[in-house]
Amino acid sequence: MLGRMQPKDHALPDSRRLWRIDRAGSLARLALIEERLAPPADGEVHVEVRAIGLNFADIFACLGLYSATPQGAFVPGLECAGVVTAVGPGVTTFRIGDRVMVLTRFGGYATRLNARAETLWPIPAGWSFAQAAAYPVQALTAWYGLVPLGAARRDAVVLVQSAAGGVGLNALRALQALGARPVAVVGRAEKREFLMREFGLPPETVVLRDAALAKSLDAALAHLGAPGFDVVFDAVYGDAFRLAFDRLAPEGRYVLYGAAEFMGTGRRPNPLRLAWHYLRRPRPDPLAMISANRGLLAFNLIWLWGEVQRLPAAMHATLELIPDPPLIGLERAFDDAPAAMRALQSGATTGKVILHC
Ligand SMILES: NC(=O)c1ccc[n+]([C@@H]2O[C@H](COP(=O)([O-])OP(=O)(O)OC[C@H]3O[C@@H](n4cnc5c(N)ncnc54)[C@H](OP(=O)(O)O)[C@@H]3O)[C@@H](O)[C@H]2O)c1
Structure with missing residues (x-):
C-alpha cells in the first residue's frame, strides 16, 4: 500500500x-x-x-x-x-x-x-x-470565475479588475491561454508598467482606476474594436462597478467575487466607511438586465470547499489552464x-x- x-x-x-x-x-x-x-x-x-x-x-x-x-x-x-x-x-x-x-x-x-x-x-x-x-486559492478563483461561471473563450473581451493582484495575474494567464482579449484595470501606475512588461499588453488595454476610468475603458474597447465587455471579473465593486457594468456587451457576464472598496486599510473595520459604501452600493436592476441581455454572477469560492468531491477535478482543470x-x-x-x-x-x-x- x-x-x-x-x-x-x-x-x-x-x-x-x-x-x-x-x-x-x-x-x-x-x-x-x-x-x-x-x-x-x-x-x-x-x-x-x-x-x-x-x-x-x-x-x-x-x-x-x-x-x-x-x-x-x-x-x-x-x-x-x-x-x-x-x-x-x-x-x-x-x-x-x-x-x-x-x-x-x-x-x-x-x-x-x-x-x-x-x-x-x-x-x-x-x-x-x-x-x-x-x-490554490487565487488560481482556483480565476479558473472558477472565468471558465465555469464567466464562460470566457477565445477572442472574448474580458475586463479584469485589480489585474496585478494574485487573482488578477492568474486571470490574465488564464485569458492568454484561452486566447481571450483582456483589459486590465489597476489602482496604481507602477502596476500598469508591470503588467505591460509581464504580459506584453498594449498600453491602451491596461488602465488606471482613477477619475478618467470611463474614458480609459472606452479607449480600450475602441482599441480592441469591441462594442463592450463579454466578461467583467471584479472583486473591487464600488464606483468602478457601474462604469464596467454599463459597458457589458449583450450576453455579457459580470462576475463579482469581492468588495475590496468597502475595506479601509486600518487595523479595525471602520463602521462609518462600511455603512457609507454599503448604502451607496450599486444595485443593478434585474429587469434592465433582461432588456439589455446581460447578467450578473457572484460567488465565494469557499462554497466549493464544501463540495469536496469536486475539488480534484477543479484543481486539475485549473492546473491545465494555468500551469505556471x-x-x-x-x-x-x-x-x-x-x-x-x-x-x-x-x-x-x-x-x-x-x-x-
Ligand atoms: N469570492 C472569492 O471566492 C474570492 C477568492 C479569492 C479572492 N477574493 C477577493 O479578491 C480580491 C483580490 O484578492 P487577491 O488574492 O488577488 O489579493 P491581492 O493579490 O492582494 O490583490 C488585491 C488587490 O486588490 C486591490 N484593492 C482594491 N481596493 C483595495 C483595498 N481597499 N484594499 C486592498 N486592496 C484593494 C489592489 O489592487 P488595485 O488597487 O490595483 O486594484 C490590491 O492589489 C480580494 O478582495 C479578495 O477578498 C475573493
Whole structure:
C-alpha cells in the first residue's frame, strides 16, 4: 500500500504552533499558541507545513467581515504547502514524503495540520513550497470565475479588475491561454508598467482606476474594436462597478467575487466607511438586465470547499489552464503573521504574501 502507515506506528511530534484569534474584530487579537495535534483520522493526511499563502479573506475573517467565518475562536488560513509525514486509515492517494499543496477551510496558519486527502495536490515539479502555497486559492478563483461561471473563450473581451493582484495575474494567464482579449484595470501606475512588461499588453488595454476610468475603458474597447465587455471579473465593486457594468456587451457576464472598496486599510473595520459604501452600493436592476441581455454572477469560492468531491477535478482543470507557478511578493517568517497580514491589507503588495514555517 502506498506508504500507508497507521498513526500509532509513526512517531509524530504531537505539538504544533498556530495563530489563533479568540474573537473576530481586530488583527491585534491574533495570538501565537502551541497545542497538541491528534494523529490523522480516517481519510486524513498529516502535513508538516513549510509555507502558508495569505489571502484577503484571512483579514476579513479576523475583522469579523467574512460571512463564512467560524463562530468563536478560530485559526485563519485557506492554503499552505508542505510534506506528508503520516497518512490516516483509508488514504491511498498520498504517501509519506510527498510534497503537497493544501486547501484548508480555515486552520492554515499552523506549523502542522491534518487535512482530508481530497484537499491535497502534489506540488508540480520544480515549484518551491512558497509557490505551491501561493497557488490554490487565487488560481482556483480565476479558473472558477472565468471558465465555469464567466464562460470566457477565445477572442472574448474580458475586463479584469485589480489585474496585478494574485487573482488578477492568474486571470490574465488564464485569458492568454484561452486566447481571450483582456483589459486590465489597476489602482496604481507602477502596476500598469508591470503588467505591460509581464504580459506584453498594449498600453491602451491596461488602465488606471482613477477619475478618467470611463474614458480609459472606452479607449480600450475602441482599441480592441469591441462594442463592450463579454466578461467583467471584479472583486473591487464600488464606483468602478457601474462604469464596467454599463459597458457589458449583450450576453455579457459580470462576475463579482469581492468588495475590496468597502475595506479601509486600518487595523479595525471602520463602521462609518462600511455603512457609507454599503448604502451607496450599486444595485443593478434585474429587469434592465433582461432588456439589455446581460447578467450578473457572484460567488465565494469557499462554497466549493464544501463540495469536496469536486475539488480534484477543479484543481486539475485549473492546473491545465494555468500551469505556471505564481508570482511571490512578500515573504515573512511564521512568527511575523500579523505584520504580513497588515502589508497585504495595505493593497500595496504585488504578488503573493507568504509565511515560511
Ligand atoms: N469570492 C472569492 O471566492 C474570492 C477568492 C479569492 C479572492 N477574493 C477577493 O479578491 C480580491 C483580490 O484578492 P487577491 O488574492 O488577488 O489579493 P491581492 O493579490 O492582494 O490583490 C488585491 C488587490 O486588490 C486591490 N484593492 C482594491 N481596493 C483595495 C483595498 N481597499 N484594499 C486592498 N486592496 C484593494 C489592489 O489592487 P488595485 O488597487 O490595483 O486594484 C490590491 O492589489 C480580494 O478582495 C479578495 O477578498 C475573493
